[in-house]
């Protein structure tokens with residue numbers, strides 16, 4: 001990293017950033033919503049478009065001097081449209097949550113009803129949870145997963161939709177490890193006259209590479225973050241049918257936001273270019289392969305995998321099957337340099353702050369170049385910790401192994 005000026009002006013902050021970089025390099029990042037951006041994306045982030053006010057859209061800005069900014073934003077938009085076969089794209093949402101807020105307000109009036117997955121079965125806070133704007137400002141009907149299979153039950157979702165007649169049906173999740181049948185969701189939405197919305201924040205990098213069904217061409221609106229499997233900067237985008245373009249753009253600005261972060265949009269343009277390359281297809285394929293191997297190996301070591309496996313980049317492990325809890329497992333793994341998050345499992349008998357599960361994902365380790373054999377080794381190490389979360393000796397031993405493994409997969413020089 002070229003941080004000479006920062007080092008001189010603010011040595012304290014410089015030191016913290018170097019420490020964080022070392023933490024990222026010396027640990028194994030298995031949080032499924034995280035990734036490691038390329039050096040090119042990092043460089044674009046730290047550039048002068050951050051100085052610019054550009055409220056509005058290309059050709060219709062509220063400030064002068066946006067001629068070049070327009071070109072940057074259009075580059076990002078056009079690449080994103082190509083990547084997902086989208087009719088219209090807005091790259092200004094500051095992150096996934098504001099993207100969802102804008103999309104919901106583009107289609108619904110306050111008090112109108114939408115249907116989405118419950119948070120504790122894999123949905124997101126912005127999908128109608130009561131502590132979130134989405135649960136406060138709209139009427140929400142929640143669906144869950146089947147208690148036996150832990151899979152989406154499309155017939156049950158259809159029955160609920162027919163009974164409740166929501167104005168919008170939302171699919172796409174935060175902690176659902178299996179493939180989503182977006183075509184079925186579109187049919188269910190059509191059968192009750194609801195808009196079909198998908199939130200592909202987690203799986204966007206799989207949807208644009210053929211590793212998961214891409215809902216963009218036939219859904220009314222699709223939101224995504226750009227920093228998860230898509231491997232871009234922290235940010236978001238909304239894609240929609242042409243007929244909703246104006247409503248979406250107005251919902252982002254002026255309804256919800258002011259000036260867009262054009263340095264982030266520049267970095268998004270870089271990430272979208274990277275995602276259009278054949279190498280990114282290979283990457284996405286390896287992400288899914290790695291997750292499958294990690295799940296299979298953990299299962300063969302006696303861990304219960306929610307829904308019995310994964311079709312995506314993530315998996316949920318019910319760690320109570322080994323006598324520990326989500327919180328205890330997360331903390332013990334963290335001490336060994338393995339990062340994941342505690343997570344509820346469907347119909348969890350425990351509470352959200354100390355649930356029964358942990359959530360693991362392979363986007364970041366795959367970016368570092370790890371493959372199946374490393375997943376087998378990681379499953380062994382994770383299982384050692386899950387079985388011995390209180391043992392300082394085991395944690396120290398695993399930590400040394402992790403450090404050694406990470407040395408073989410350097411990323412930022």
Ligand SMILES: *Cc1c(COP(=O)(O)O)cnc(C)c1O
Pocket residue numbers: 033095096097098100123124126172173174199200201202225235
């Ligand atoms: C991560 C995520 C979001 C929110 O993204 P933020 O950038 O954290 O606001 C929204 N929806 C889903 C499904 C997500 O996984």
